[in-house]
Amino acid sequence: MKSTAPHGPLLVSLEGLDGSGKTTQIDRIVEFYEQRNPRGVVVTREPGGTEVGERIRHIVLEHASLDPRTELLLLFAARVQHIKAVIAPALALGKTVVCDRYLDATYAYQGYGRGLGAPLIDGLSDLLAIPPPDLTLFFDVPVRVALARRAGRTPDRIEAEGEAFFERVREGYQARARAEPERFVVIPAAGSLADVAQAVDAALAARN
Numbered sequence: 222m223k224s225t226a227p228h229g230p231l232l233v234s235l236e237g238l239d240g241s242g243k244t245t246q247i248d249r250i251v252e253f254y255e256q257r258n259p260r261g262v263v264v265t266r267e268p269g270g271t272e273v274g275e276r277i278r279h280i281v282l283e284h285a286s287l288d289p290r291t292e293l294l295l296l297f298a299a300r301v302q303h304i305k306a307v308i309a310p311a312l313a314l315g316k317t318v319v320c321d322r323y324l325d326a327t328y329a330y331q332g333y334g335r336g337l338g339a340p341l342i343d344g345l346s347d348l349l350a351i352p353p354p355d356l357t358l359f360f361d362v363p364v365r366v367a368l369a370r371r372a373g374r375t376p377d378r379i380e381a382e383g384e385a386f387f388e389r390v391r392e393g394y395q396a397r398a399r400a401e402p403e404r405f406v407v408i409p410a411a412g413s414l415a416d417v418a419q420a421v422d423a424a425l426a427a428r429n
């Protein structure tokens with residue numbers, strides 16, 4: 222009998238700087254898994270993905286001033302709710318979950334960008350039993366490319382940070398990718414839309 226059990230990665234996260242092109246490529250990634258997982262695909266994002274998570278997103282991205290630790294704890298609060306209400310139920314049904322930003326963003330932005338360091342995030346992650354992603358696509362672009370791509374937008378609270386902040390965030394992502402090469406695929410994302418799409422296709426085919 223042909224098995225309909227899902228195979229391949231189930232929790233897939235997309236990571237990279239603001240303006241690196243994650244959301245631009247998401248439909249292609251979702252379509253890939255829809256063709257492979259008969260149980261379906263759930264597309265979601267962080268911070269957000271639930272009603273309370275979207276409210277926390279608004280605070281984190283628009284509030285004038287937050288202690289970095291407040292920012293970190295708000296992001297974990299949103300994540301716990303997201304896992305409970307969206308991610309865990311979908312995984313339990315054998316669905317693929319494609320999440321636009323997830324745990325590595327916290328390491329990159331709050332750990333490296335804000336300078337809170339990895340041990341605090343490791344500790345919270347363990348205590349809260351945050352499920353690690355099975356596969357992470359890291360859209361890597363130089364900071365200047367990301368800045369240029371979002372030139373037309375009104376920056377949110379995090380996007381308003383300077384170049385040095387985003388250099389640290391990029392270093393953070395790169396360090397995470399180096400530390401876990403079996404989970405990460407680094408997608409060189411500074412090229413044209415067609416080039417990045419091709420790199421995404423290659424990454425998905427290689428890690429399926």
Ligand SMILES: Nc1ncnc2c1ncn2[C@@H]1O[C@H](COP(=O)(O)OP(=O)(O)OP(=O)(O)O)[C@@H](O)[C@H]1O
Binds near residue numbers: 240
């Ligand atoms: N390969 C590319 N070449 C040129 N422009 C691109 C490319 N990929 C995306 N863009 C453009 O760059 C902008 C940012 O892309 P996108 O919104 O997908 O980034 P993002 O990683 O989702 O950012 P954020 O983290 O802020 O949501 C968009 O205007 C998009 O059309």
Ligand SMILES: [Mg+2]
Binds near residue numbers: 243244245321
């Ligand atoms: Mg996006």
